[in-house]
Amino acid sequence: MTARILVVDDIPANVKLLEARLMAEYFDVLTASNGFDALDICDRTQVDVILLDIMMPEMDGFEVCERLKSNPRTAHIPVVMVTALDQPSDRVRGLKAGADDFLTKPVNDLQLISRVKSLVRLKTLSDELRIRHDGTRHAGIDDALRLTDGRLEEQAQVLLVDSRGASQERIVKTLKPIAEVSALSDPQAAVFEAAENGYDLVIVNSNLADYDPLRFCSQLRSLERTRFIPILLITEQGDEQMIIRALDLGVNDYIVRPLDPNELVARALTQVRRKRYNDRLRNSVRQTIELAVTDGLTGLHNRRYLDTQLRTLFARAKVRGRPLTICITDIDRFKLVNDQFGHDAGDEVLKEFSGRIRSTVRGADLACRYGGEEFVLVMPDTTADVAANVAERLRLMIEARPFQLRSGEVPLMLTASMGIATLGPGIDTPEQLLKQADRALYEAKNSGRNRVVAAAA
Numbered sequence: 001m002t003a004r005i006l007v008v009d010d011i012p013a014n015v016k017l018l019e020a021r022l023m024a025e026y027f028d029v030l031t032a033s034n035g036f037d038a039l040d041i042c043d044r045t046q047v048d049v050i051l052l053d054i055m056m057p058e059m060d061g062f063e064v065c066e067r068l069k070s071n072p073r074t075a076h077i078p079v080v081m082v083t084a085l086d087q088p089s090d091r092v093r094g095l096k097a098g099a100d101d102f103l104t105k106p107v108n109d110l111q112l113i114s115r116v117k118s119l120v121r122l123k124t125l126s127d128e129l130r131i132r133h134d135g136t137r138h139a140g141i142d143d144a145l146r147l148t149d150g151r152l153e154e155q156a157q158v159l160l161v162d163s164r165g166a167s168q169e170r171i172v173k174t175l176k177p178i179a180e181v182s183a184l185s186d187p188q189a190a191v192f193e194a195a196e197n198g199y200d201l202v203i204v205n206s207n208l209a210d211y212d213p214l215r216f217c218s219q220l221r222s223l224e225r226t227r228f229i230p231i232l233l234i235t236e237q238g239d240e241q242m243i244i245r246a247l248d249l250g251v252n253d254y255i256v257r258p259l260d261p262n263e264l265v266a267r268a269l270t271q272v273r274r275k276r277y278n279d280r281l282r283n284s285v286r287q288t289i290e291l292a293v294t295d296g297l298t299g300l301h302n303r304r305y306l307d308t309q310l311r312t313l314f315a316r317a318k319v320r321g322r323p324l325t326i327c328i329t330d331i332d333r334f335k336l337v338n339d340q341f342g343h344d345a346g347d348e349v350l351k352e353f354s355g356r357i358r359s360t361v362r363g364a365d366l367a368c369r370y371g372g373e374e375f376v377l378v379m380p381d382t383t384a385d386v387a388a389n390v391a392e393r394l395r396l397m398i399e400a401r402p403f404q405l406r407s408g409e410v411p412l413m414l415t416a417s418m419g420i421a422t423l424g425p426g427i428d429t430p431e432q433l434l435k436q437a438d439r440a441l442y443e444a445k446n447s448g449r450n451r452v453v454a455a456a457a
């Protein structure tokens with residue numbers, strides 16, 4: 001994992017020290033000796049993480065951080081404040097300024113590298129999601145994706161796994177201003193709890209009785225439903241081996257006993273904010289994908305989706321020697337509906353028609369609007385005979401019930417024609433299969449409409 005780190009400090013010796021340590025881990029390092037240069041660098045080039053000194057002449061670290069976080073171009077870059085050990089209040093101020101994390105001087109090597117790596121990992125994930133989102137941008141979502149400025153819009157849901165009652169109580173109380181904490185002492189029960197309910201964060205105290213805390217963490221990482229929940233591990237001072245292994249397992253952050261309440265709140269907040277941001281991005285990407293494969297009017301899949309899915313289903317049926325049948329259906333004399341009642345009425349008919357298709361198809365079938373008043377059903381593992389029954393059922397359903405238009409007009413009696421084609425000798429591509437079904441549909445139209453015609457095998 002390589003990334004570009006910007007080190008900002010007014011004392012050259014401090015810059016050199018951090019630069020050397022980061023370069024030893026193969027990070028690409030940029031440096032600045034004051035806030036103005038730092039802002040300038042962030043504006044001009046891509047920076048993945050910023051290590052920011054607080055005490056600097058002219059513009060201090062808090063102001064630099066505030067400016068970075070209020071500029072949309074730089075707001076997503078994680079900022080690590082480097083604070084003096086004797087100034088715990090700086091941490092709270094740093095968080096208010098929007099900092100994502102902090103390190104205390106003198107900076108411990110393991111802390112430096114693990115925090116930077118963890119933030120780079122988070123940022124990489126966010127970047128990837130943001131790029132996908134930008135590629136398929138649609139309105140109204142950008143606002144939802146803005147990183148909140150250090151506050152949470154609602155209480156975080158935190159699951160605490162801790163064997164000792166006294167320590168549970170202390171942590172619940174510390175996190176009370178920002179989170180609703182459920183505390184459990186049994187790790188096994190906690191795995192189920194985490195999978196069942198949507199938590200924003202799991203905090204694991206390494207004091208678990210008779211249970212390896214890392215086993216618990218790896219269980220959370222391996223389950224589909226808990227894979228993305230951030231984990232914060234509480235460990236003993238000096239237990240560096242455990243920390244290294246935990247971070248390797250995908251634990252997001254750690255905190256060392258004795259617990260500093262400010263630090264606990266800060267680390268919990270950072271993880272929760274990042275998770276919510278990534279959840280929102282993930283949802284928006286999913287919505288965008290859904291929009292891209294769905295026909296806006298009818299809610300059925302669109303032609304683009306049909307093209308990709310049919311290719312896959314076709315190849316699979318060929319390889320496994322399984323049947324595959326498709327049906328193209330077209331509303332008879334649809335043009336008259338549009339001409340006589342207008343396009344709104346036409347749209348109503350298409351929606352109702354799609355609803356009837358949806359209620360006819362079976363679980364594994366794929367229903368798509370092919371274009372205009374033409375629809376395609378793809379029926380995997382289905383012979384021509386069975387498909388003809390499905391199509392006949394649909395035909396009857398169209399014919400049997402009139403289409404009620406919203407405008408209060410007289411209900412319309414409509415029918416549909418259907419052409420069926422099945423995978424067999426001489427059909428080597430999905431296009432050929434579609435063409436055959438189309439030919440059968442043409443025949444159905446020509447021989448009087450309102451009927452199902454199967455292409456000759």
Ligand SMILES: [Mg+2]
Nearest residue numbers: 010053055056
């Ligand atoms: Mg300084």
